[in-house]
Amino acid sequence: MNLQIQRALRSWPVLNWLGSYQRSWLKGDVIGGLTAAAVVIPKALAYATIAGLPVQVGLYTVLVPMAIYAVLGTSRPLSVSTTTTLAILAGSALAQVSPSADPADLLVTSATLTLLVGAILTLAGVLRLGFVASFISEPVLVGFKAGIGIVIVLDQLPKLLGLHFEKGGFFHNLLATAVNIPQASLPTVVVGVTTVLLLIGMKRYTPRVPAPLVAVAFGLAAMSLLGLGDYGVSSVGNVPTGLPVLTLPDGSLLNALWPSAVGIALMSFTETIAAGRAFARSDEPVPQPNRELVATGIANIGGAFFGAMAAGGGTTQTAVNRLAGANSQLASLVTAALALGTCLLLAPFIGLMPNATLAAVVIVYSVGLIEPAAFREILAVRRTEFLWAVVATAGVMLLGTLQGIVVAIIVSLLALAYQVSDPPVHVLGRKPGTNVFRPGSDEHPRDEVFAGLLMLRPEGRIFFANAEHISTKVQAAIVASEPKIVVFDFRSVFDLEYTALKMLDAADRRLQEHGISLWLVGMSPSVQAMVMHSQMGRAMDEQQRLFLNLEQAVAYYQALGD
Template sequence: MSGSVYLRDERAHLITENECMTDKPFTRRLCSCCSYATVRKRLPILNWLPQYSLQWLKLDLIAGLTVGLTVVPQALAYAEVAGLPVQYGLYSSFMGCFVYCVLGTSKDITLGPTAIMSLLCASYIDHDPIYAVLLTFLCGIIQCVIGILHLGFLLDFISFPVLKGFICAAAITIGFGQVKNILGLHNIPQQFVLQVYYTFLRIHETRVGDVTLGLICIVILLCLKFMKGHMKSTEPNTSFLVKSCCTIIWFFATARNAVVVLSAAVVAFVFTDHNLDVFTLTGKTAKGLPPFRPPFFSEKTENETLSFKDITEDLGAGLAVIPLMGLLESISIAKAFGSENDYRIDTNQEILAIGLTNVLGSFVSSYPVTGSFGRTAVNSQTGSCTPAGGLVTGSVVLLSLAYLMPLFYYIPKAALASVIICAVLPMFDYTIFKKLWKVKKMDMLPFLLTFIMCFWEIQYGIVAGVILSSFILLYRVSRPQIQISGEGVVVLKLQSELNFPAMQYFSDKLYKEALKASPPRSAIVDFHRVNYIDYTVVKEMEDLLRQFKDKKLSLVFTRLSKEVLSVFLAANLKGFTCSHSVEAALQSLTGTETLR
């Protein structure tokens, strides 16, 4: 509703010539950096706060409260995925709400723990909170550097098939990883293949109470989701009773995770109070808010002290994979909802917001966070107008930490597992196999490689997919499309850019069609679609010009852009000839050949 007005005020105070009259470049840059327009760009809250209204406040309160009731049970569950005590899920859920309110450019997105980020972290932190918090700090620093240096283009090297392969594999890995909690099994390894093996090996140890509760929770969650998806908007003349019933149903369906988890906790409490050990419970959790302190840069164990260098070596590829995947996930979500609600985001500002969230989050024992698709969808659907709804969501999390932690003892792990399974089910897009095969079969290769390798190790799957995608891209760059025509004079029309990887292929084509032909013939190269050439291209063209000259033939370049022409002229190539059109070059060469 309000997406059309959010961030639409383009009026900004710009420094004029009268305010900053100087010829010194450094002073001009300083004035520009200190201008109100720059401050507004770096603090997007200044764009919407002056326009804030009571109507926006009402909608943001509803959206923030609804998301808060969604994030609390999900945070507890995702901490389980990350291999951390459940309170770390809540520690990771409130800092992003406050930071993003000031720095974010999307009215919908919510930052916090997600299934994918939790799974990635589990691969590197080995159930160690100190590793998790330090990883958060380092990821935040890396993301801030990427944002400040405008290196967001690095995300473009992760293609959609690679991303989709990772998400589909992650959905299966996360979902199956919770089967042990549904069945009430213990001591199941983290690695996926071993997890599958030992789950079936110990399936006879299944606890009836856990599996019964888990299946009931899954059925209730799916039913509530189905009800919400099929609710129709009420007509204006609908009775108050009907409207009230629809509102109640909508609220319970939207906050279904909280409803199921709380209900399961009540059931577990009743059984425990009667000394019946029926369910596997979350157990004792730390009380109260986390202390505000910097992350530990070393760790003392029973046998040794791990230095900062030792920890970073253990984290290894995670210091590259987790920051990039966090940015990719969050920015993709922000762009999707910005397009849906008619506003645009600032990518580099989003990167800074996520980076600063992780840096500050590490001071409150957070593990790495990113944008959540599910909670962002809830935020958007409940009518959020600005990021101010995050203040309400963050407050709900803080209140839960302050007053409800003792109650989390009774939350059954099967209930949290059902929340995770229902959250990741939609992530697996089975139609992508058919779409890729139909649209572009070549893209099936990086998708399948990523998908399969992620079951071994998540990071290996992503890296393998990116490398294969890069090889495919380089192959296409090194084999430019060339349209060949002409009889007496061969005409080669380049249909794409000409860079150093493609130069050998182009040179071989030209040599085969002109110099090696019987008889050899002159050639025209049409550069109409080429806007950039490098030194390798220039040197190879110099060699080709010499070979044509030795055979007393001509090589003419046509329709050169200003940039390409300036490079050729700067190189001062002997025998370099150009023409404004292919037809003019043909006439010139035909006349020359006739004279000969």
């Protein structure tokens, strides 16, 4: 029976955290959930407008996916609704499939897209594909998010200024915004700029106060008390009161939406696992990628039938949830309950909110995606990876957000291919008076080298894609030093592929023809097993050309000279 209970706890995370729930957690969970709701709900309303959807979709996204994830997810502080990245990706997909922007069509298309995203995430979890999120490298992800931030700011700027024009590509929108600035609505600009300044000031001077909630309250008060509608300030409009109604996806749209759904699912999982890991305490379970895929997938599937848009874990809202005191998934259930109350009681008031207020919220929190410091840090470490980040940014801006994901993945894979195809081969020397062998450099001019002995250390996996590059570097080093013996220190080589082994065998024969002996040193068990299965390896063993370490090889070489 105890074994069955343990299996149940492992299968249902909700039983796990409820079974270990402590009474002292309750206060922190309630405060964390309330505080997160004050931030998440206004932002979700704003993010729904990014996707071109009615604002109530944002409420439904806080209500349904968040509640489902709280029951199924493994991360205790993770707050799941929508994010700027997911909203812009969803909006791009919806615009391609439902260009008419009819609200009814958009809701059905959004439900279909969200269902597809959930199905892809769930299937990926069942197939244990959690490692796929690692296909986007950190520099490329930095660039991708920066591109998303720039696109969102440009998309929302006309709403902040009260401008109206037909949307197009990035440069079209940039030029149209610049050209139409003289036609900006001054009252709308005042509302938008004031909201931006309020949000920035509160983030800096009163970080514990939920700035988005205050901004929304400010916008509603200004609209009602000052009659801003009479001055041309547009509002959100009618927001239906009550629970979300059942929304059935349209199967005929699956073929058109699945490519977009794959990209959105990838970003949803990437953001979810990153946020979950970032805010997990040392005494808490580490989020499990494959279970997170299933939990987030089912949250999206459930949300799809109740009007929610694509959802995932958000870094900002998770940070607010954790810092406000959240100790378990109960905090997310409190946030979802607040969203439910808003649906039932506060929807009419939301309809009075100025569009400029929502645009200001989106812009302030989207600018955070653009991290110049991260670009500088990457540039300081490696210029090549900085270029990858820039390419990812340009891909999003010039090709679109969905295509930008493809660019990001391709750039990451090309970056990986570049790194593994051209590994370094170090010429080694020995630190005087020690047994430390290190790459030669101008910083260590006194390191010992041994006449007639060339010590080389390749790094990484040696296989068909990089064996030729390594061979070229080795040949250049041999020509430069004219040794009698070449030693390969393989302690930094974790794998030797068959093609590379055959090239090593050929190199051994060529060197012997020129009177040069090849020695192998410091092989790992797997590499040594590979070598010893070959005729070359057996011959080397018989001829005493295999050594455990460089110190042993050098001692043997010096003994030969004596």
